[in-house]
Amino acid sequence: MIIVLKPGTQQEEIQKLTKQLEAKGVSVNPVIGTDLSILGLVGDTSKIDPTQVEANRNVERVMHVAEPFKKANRMFHPEDTVVEVRGRKIGGKELTIIAGPCSVESEEQIIAIAQEVKAKGATLLRGGAFKPRTSPYAFQGLKYDGLELLKKAREATGLPIVTEIMAPQDIEVFERDVDVIQVGARNMQNFTLLSELGRTRKPILLKRGLSATIEEWLMSAEYIMAEGNDQVILCERGIRTFETYTRNTLDLSAIPAIKKLSHLPVIVDPSHATGKWWMVEPLAKGAVAVGADGLIVEVHNDPQNALCDGQQSIKPCVFGELMQDIAPIATAVGREMAL
Template sequence: RANRMFHPEDSIVDVCGVKVGGKQITVMAGPCSVETREQIIGVAEDVKQMGAAILRGGAFKPRTSPYSFQGLQETGLDLLKEAKAVTGLPIITEIMSADKIERFVEDVDVIQVGARNMQNFELLKELGKTDKPILLKRGLSATIEEWLMSAEYIMAGGNDNVILCERGIRTFENYTRNTLDLSAIPAVKKLSHLPVVVDPSHAAGMWWMVEPLAKAAVAVGADGLIIEVHNDPEHALCDGAQSLKPERFGRLMQDLKIIAGAV
């Protein structure tokens, strides 16, 4: 079902009227994690004004260490809902287990499957029974074929609203947090009709590299971006080092228009 052979035209996923795929570049932005009401609503207002179409914010966080901030969980979902009510921006947030699907279907506009859960097949099957847009991140060490097969798991259940997300992969290189696989974008576009967005933040791991990678992603044909933006990156509870301040995000949005117009 994800294969372009059986579906030659590009798919467009509709998120509360915001289109992902097709002609325009759709930008999702917001903090790695929802921290406080002031933080999420403040960042939501900023990124909306700068042209983001969807608000991101983690409530359930897949942290490497069990002693790191695990997210505000249910409270985080409540705060995202408030930010949506204030700004009108649809919201995307990560799910980690199938027992939360009901709540996510109720309150969230795009359900994110993180890199670490790309091959959680039972979760993918359950998400396939919903009709929610799903953003499927590429696994840390997943091949393009494995990634597309995971999309297939969701689609096999009847949910065709899948958005792929390239967020960098594990390689021998350790200067960057991950290695952004830019060639995956044209590859996936050839193999599949699904929209693909790029996450330059988790690929780079460093805020100053987000801008060039975001531009490159648009230049190679990505349908959108998901970018971490924080009002106070120095004190962020998660991924501050790779988060843009709102002003810098705003400048990037202006530059992206020029590149999007040229491709």
């Protein structure tokens, strides 16, 4: 940690601050010049809250040099984390392909889609039961009934199921019924939810918040891991920018960044990132090429009548072509496809 002092800070004030910091067990190394007065802190700085130091009126800025996340940090866990879900490995050599509809609508729908995407190369099934919608008047999902239908689709196909949780009170049911629990972008900093999910032992798919920095995203993973659950899968799904042509701006640079900073697997959601079905294919290819561990793609058998997000859903036949188009790129970057 580096503390930059204001120009002209009195020697006496520097000593007072130094003593306070040393009391927390670190060694304080001053570098004092006419235009630069800094304190370099060496040792275990984890007990020092930078915002508290910044409250000191002689302090210009506090810069942390080490990343604030520990358990999610590759530095302390150099090998890649591989999350196992009913025999499938997320974060290993095999590309993870999660596919399915925006929301579960009926037994026929979810089973039909599950069978089609499985046949074409999906390794997990997605489907929303609880839907976070901007409007209270929009379709909110089939809720618990949706979970039951997902279970039937799992039974019919063997595909593990991924679905989104919206509140802590549902954790018990999700822990029992769901294979991978998804935390949506809007809940990425719902810290109570994160902590409580950290006390389960289920894999968590943590989507990046709409305006979350990479560091904040990893801090949210840390919230889950701090409670003992290290089965976290990250998911880039686009960030909010000034561009309005696409719903969000897919940040593919986040993939190599995460790979450098963390050992956690990271997948990409091209459907939500762009909000346009015809953009899914090129961006899915791009995601595999930059090194993502997998994709999560919205597939619907009848997008025009989908109860939500039909404009970004592709049909099963298009999904099939996508899988074939992706295969040589996967090979080029050293990955394998399930089929």
